[in-house]
Amino acid sequence: MPRVLVFALVFIGFALPALAQPQDDLERLRRAALTSDYAYRQVAHLCNNIGLRLSGSAQAAGAVQYVAEQLRQLGLEVRLEKVSVPHWVRGVEAGTLTRYAGQVPGTSQKLALTALGGSVATPAAGLEAEVVVVQSFDALVALGREKVAGKIVLFNRPFDRQMAAQGQAGEAYGQAVIYRGGGASAAARLGAVAALVRSAGGANYRLPHTGALRYASDAPQIPAAAVAGEDADLIAALAAQGPVRLRLTLTPQSLPDIESYNVVADLKGSVHPEQVVIVSGHLDSWDLGTGAIDDAAGVAMAMQTAQLLKQLQLVPERTIRVIAWMNEENGLRGGRAYFEAHKGELANHVAAIESDFGAGHPLGIYAKANAKALERLAPAAAVLDRQGAGLIQPAQEVGADIGPLTSAGVPGFGLLQDGRTYFDYHHTAADTLDKIVPAELAENAAVMAVLAYSIANLSEALPR
Template sequence: GPSAAARQGAVACLIRSVGGADYRLPHTGQTKYADDAPKIPAGAVTAEDADLIVDLVRQGPVKMKLILTPQQLPDVESYNVIGDIKGSEHPEQIIIVSGHLDSWDLGTGAVDDGAGVAVSMEAANLIQKLHLKPKRTIRVIAWMNEENGLAGSKQYEKDHREEWSNHFAAMETDGGAGHPIGINIKGKFEIKKLLAPVLAVLQESGAGGTNFAEHVGADIQPMEKADVPAFSPIQDSRFYFNYHHTAADTLDKIVPKELAENSAVVAVVTYALANMEQPLPR
């Protein structure tokens, strides 16, 4: 990044956008500077423009004029949005179901992560509509400030870290709304065996796969580090990075049927976790 470039004497740094499609859409994100290097201007160019620059450089020296407009505005007070369905037998034990509210402002944040918030809310709504009675508390969280420093997650950790032992499991949906094909698991391998009946149900819709991952959600990472079992849906992500962090991240990219499929998968897993007879291994 820019710090490595600055150590080599660069006066500015441009990277090729990391998005997955060639629609001349620059991909945005956070720039992190190292403490031991000058802070030089940095930006991302589209894939097409990156190719053009490469071709020009092959022909000889290239001069560029950069006009960059980012600015760091003052922090303002904002909030996580939290709602509980109280458990009927173990209300002190909590299952987190979540997505994050904030987004980059190039688009409207439908893929990243309006979809995750909608999926989490609808999962709880489905459980209510079906008049199911979870034994443990289901806590829906719409996290604030995932993109710019995880302030909402950090505040929740500050407020609840003494209660991690009562956080039975945590789930985050932050990969868009593509067709779900299974569940990512951050936890002990024994968890898969305990979830076998649930996975069999999910497999009827093609969502019974599992993947053990080192990390499943940015906002639930403090709970991951405390060995709280963590989950996220495995989704068809072939097109996710075409739109992620670009001006094309708008509501028209969301397929309602696939959004509903994700809600169903999250609802099934959430209710199963809330009613398991034994604790998950840590």
């Protein structure tokens, strides 16, 4: 997850129109979700039994087969749609401060760091250079090539924890993550031999946060890693006292692309089977933890939408399509491949829903849709308001995998969740099953199911 989410700071309230579907069915669906452990059991299996699911890994392949079989058991029409994905393998990663002011002779200090996804390797024996600390791209440029060439650049931009605590975690992440994405190339243009970034996350437990970088075509590719917040502070403090040298060893490999799949499963509609409402999450994860909040939770919510409808014998008028996306984390190839394969059918894509922001208590729905479409969500919002999740907020982005669809005009929706602690664990070794609160996961599953079924049963498709 997720790309940056920007919300309008407004509450959208509507007068409740005549309902196009029985509101009691939506309430039955909501109540059933809140009392079910189906989604939690799916997250548990994906995290504990299968484990990490980085694109190209054996675990990712196993997860595809597991989710496909679970959806077949529900009676859905399941197919695997091919996606060529990157196969990057982490390898050894180590960092040691070898020279600094006040150093006790014969000692050094180890750093908590992790390679950024897609990074090239250092020499097998590592490299050693002086560290230059900056807080911004502008500060880097101001130093100039003379002070950067041959050195390791540390981008020490802190994650704004107060902003996250006030409900703007996505915005705080956006301010920090730009250095992860573009820092290596910016440093390389000035002759740096490697780049470090302060982890883009909120918790200071010496947890480095991985994530994909983007090498620019106009710059050399240099090794890059994220350091824990505490170690970024350590380096900065020592650099203020005098030269700091660091030995960095990273041995990742970028292997040939490998064939993988999006899992696509249809619960056929009874009136307009050709029209589709997507519910989705991404199946791949980073390789440090087991991807519970990012994003086994989203996949499980989508699976539970179909499971609940089957359990309650509720037949949608339009097809509800469950998608477990592959390769959101380091390429977005699943979302792009789906768009290319189905771009001739976009007129029949009524809505796309994605959850990729954990499983914190949901407050409602965020939407990339026009005002008339938002008015049609009022019945669902009225039902969800009974659990405190009735807000509807417009957003500029509602999900990375569905981004190609929403950019082409398909109404897009996501879950507006409490993300205050999401970036404490995001992309770290601590993204594990225990971070999921079962009751809150069930609340999120209720939001996705009610929203999807409501849209699927509207008398007319959502306007664009």
